Amino acid sequence: MFSRFFRDPLFAFVVIGAAVFLADLLWQEGASDAVVVTQGDVDLLAELWSSRMGRPPNPTELQDLVDTHVTEEVMVREARRLGLDRSDPIIRRRLAQKLTFLVEDLAALEPPGEQELQTWFEARRNEYESRATVTFDHIYFRGDDGHEAALAARADLKDAETGRWRELGDPSLLARSYNAASRDGVCGDFGPAFCDALDGLTAAPTWQGPLASTYGSHLVRVIRKTPAGLPEYEAVRERVRADYEQELRIQAGAELLEDLHERYQVQLPTSGRAM
Template identity: 30%
Template sequence: MRLLRRLIREPLLHFLLAGAALYAGWAHWGPSADASRRIVVDRGALLRFMQYQSQDFEPGAFEARLDAMDDPQRRRLIADYVREESLYREARALGLERGDYVMRQRLVQKMNFLLEPQQVTEPTDAQLQQYLARNAALYRVAASWTFTHVFVDPAVKPGESAESRARALLARLNRERAGFNDAPRFSDRYPYLQNYVDRTGEYVGSHFGAQFASLLAGLPVDASRWQGPLRSDQGWHLVLVTAHAPERDPRFAEIRVQLRDDYRRDAVAAKQDQAVREVVGRYSVEVELGSGQ
């Protein structure tokens, strides 16, 4: 009895008993008690687990891989799945996803995916033509040019006027009747291309500058006469323009496949937006920013 009374008065014993009680309470009433304790490992669960692990969502490949596994490989796969599922459930039970913005974004992405319609009615040609009429500017084919150029680099002979050198070279090119393929023989080294075939003004401007592209657009097509000099961001150029295709609207048959894809994409987006609006409509929104905000 004396020993029992001493033990009862011992603070360490009180601490151990309290800890044991807390642990037992956690095990019985803790967050995990409300979560399902049953993990079902079926074929579908394993296939999804394999797909997400490899970030590859081709079902047939994983079905064949699962079927080809021997018993030890399958047991390891099951153990990995059970480990992940157990930790996931415990994390959810503890509320670890709350306040995690990355997790929040992933859940929003999954909801967007669930709200995306799986089927869209195949559009008729009449619908596609109406769609083209509404979005004609998106499909307009830009004007393009085919030309070669001879570059006169001011840095090659800094003591001389590059423009004067270009004018003298222009006379020589036309006198010798230099052709399209002769340009490299006369040109200084240029950081981009020598020949430009069916290139838009935007593309040309990205290499030579907007001023050059504008000047080029004003030149006539003449495959036998060099023209210039034209100023670019890098120096001076002599050009031989051999072809020009003006801006045009494409024929329906040319772009029918693209129109169909774009129409279906927009239809999916419209239905998804409608589904999101319906979800948002289920909630009452109270804006509480305070005065002056």
């Protein structure tokens, strides 16, 4: 019960709003010309530098970081004093975006349990169906006489394990070997006629064909065919977790938007112009 309560976007919005209001109130009450840089600020600046550069800053670099931080702080304070943060579309969009991110992150704070994930997976199992794939080698022969050339080459390829097959055929931009290729991928490279013919072949150590493609003729050695299938939960567990948490974030954002529309009274112009 409590986990659902904390995931409620309206609850998150109230908490965030209260925190922002309190921070703004404290800032206004304590506002002065003093810019206080704490040791924690310095440590954070140094940490951010190290994460980008792969090493800690030297004393000169650290002083530059602090100076830049102070300059940014005084500029932000003066901009706020002049009201430059109001009615700015970029700032408005950024604030709305930050609120959305905060609510989405709060929605995924509590890790889901295994039973919860499995139940969610079973309801969407078809979405995780693995595609059918084929692994094969091919030798390409171009031109009108490619079919006859392929037949002659197949007669010479008695030893399926020899590497001599790579020296046969004509050069092309197609890969010689395809590993776990999808039907769509094969069709995109070779054309639908080749795909249909490949569907009718079984995995075998011998060369089969010739098969006609958009470009010519091919000898094919089918190494492995993997049919489409529905996976077990354990095989896609991490993917299911990521998808589940993403759905929570999207749902939280949608609920927040709905709650906000109910919270605020929206007044639109009464003119007859299209909105």
